[in-house]
Amino acid sequence: MPVKAMDLFDAYAKSQLPKDHGFIVSSFFSPNSAYSRYEVVSYNNVKSIYPSGEGLTFQTDGKKLFILVEPQNYAKKSEEPYVRSSTEQIPLRFSELNCHTAKNQTRVYYGKKAVLSYGAFTILKPTGINFSFCFYYLPDMFDSMRLFFEKTFNKEAGVPLADAKKVAAAVVETAREALSVEFTS
Numbered sequence: 001m002p003v004k005a006m007d008l009f010d011a012y013a014k015s016q017l018p019k020d021h022g023f024i025v026s027s028f029f030s031p032n033s034a035y036s037r038y039e040v041v042s043y044n045n046v047k048s049i050y051p052s053g054e055g056l057t058f059q060t061d062g063k064k065l066f067i068l069v070e071p072q073n074y075a076k077k078s079e080e081p082y083v084r085s086s087t088e089q090i091p092l093r094f095s096e097l098n099c100h101t102a103k104n105q106t107r108v109y110y111g112k113k114a115v116l117s118y119g120a121f122t123i124l125k126p127t128g129i130n131f132s133f134c135f136y137y138l139p140d141m142f143d144s145m146r147l148f149f150e151k152t153f154n155k156e157a158g159v160p161l162a163d164a165k166k167v168a169a170a171v172v173e174t175a176r177e178a179l180s181v182e183f184t185s
Contacts, residue, residue, distance in 0.1 A: 004144045008123060008132035012049065012056055019046040021137030023179070024123055025145065027152065028130050030088070034106070034158040035074060037090055038067035038149075041121065042114075042179035055124040062121040063114040063179045066090040067149075067171060068097070069157040072105035081109065091115065100170065102163035108153065110171045114178040129156075146172040 003016075008024055011017045021044060028037040047059040068081055068090050081090045081097070090109075097109040126132050133148070135141050149168035153159040159167065 002138060003136060004138060004141070005133045005135045005148070008056065008134045009125065011134045012051075017049060017134060018136060019049075020044050022046070023135040023137065023141065023145070024132060025135065025148065026123060026126070026130070026132040027156070028087070029128070029156060031128065033074070034069065034071040034156070035088060036069040036152075036157040037088070038069075038152075039090075040065040040067070040145075040175050040179060041117075041123070042175075043121075052122055055122050057120055057122045059120050061119065062117040064117060064121070065114055065171075065175050065178055066092055066111045068109040069153065069159065070107040070109065071158060077107075098170070098174070100163065100167040102167075103160045104158070104163075106157070106159050106163075108157075108159060108163075108167045108171075110167075110174060111178065112174070142172050142176050145175065 024041045026039045041062045041064050043058055043060050043062045045060055049056060049058050070077065076084060080093050082092055092111055096112055098112055100108045123132055135145055146168050149171055150164050153164040153168060154161050
């Protein structure tokens with residue numbers, strides 16, 4: 001059975017990062033609450049991958065989809081996500097995000113469109129409970145990503161399971177459309 005996903009930095013150390021058809025999911029969890037940020041990056045035709053001071057740099061274009069999970073008791077709900085502190089920010093305005101409000105009033109925001117990164121992008125090395133996974137481009141990759149988001153939204157971000165399933169499906173469908181890359185075989 002082929003590996004569906006692997007820790008990004010382990011895959012790099014083992015020379016198992018794909019140069020084509022790559023999808024990376026990174027998470028950033030607040031140490032004091034269920035506030036969470038996710039970044040999904042798709043890439044293709046990598047020229048090089050090398051370690052940099054803060055993570056791994058990919059010499060290629062990338063498409064990024066940002067996700068934000070805001071607990072019901074988050075104090076800065078009205079503050080646009082792009083102006084929040086660096087540990088809580090994503091580079092988007094509310095008008096650029098879809099919103100799902102869960103039964104427990106947790107809000108899950110996710111980008112309506114991908115943000116393009118030209119020439120190169122860097123994936124930060126995770127600290128604490130944060131992580132970065134490389135999902136391999138297999139026929140069931142989007143199903144694997146949906147299950148991944150379902151579980152992390154529910155277990156790590158406190159989204160009720162029924163809402164986690166619904167919003168994970170919506171996020172993955174957006175990712176399927178927004179993060180498509182021109183694949184050449």
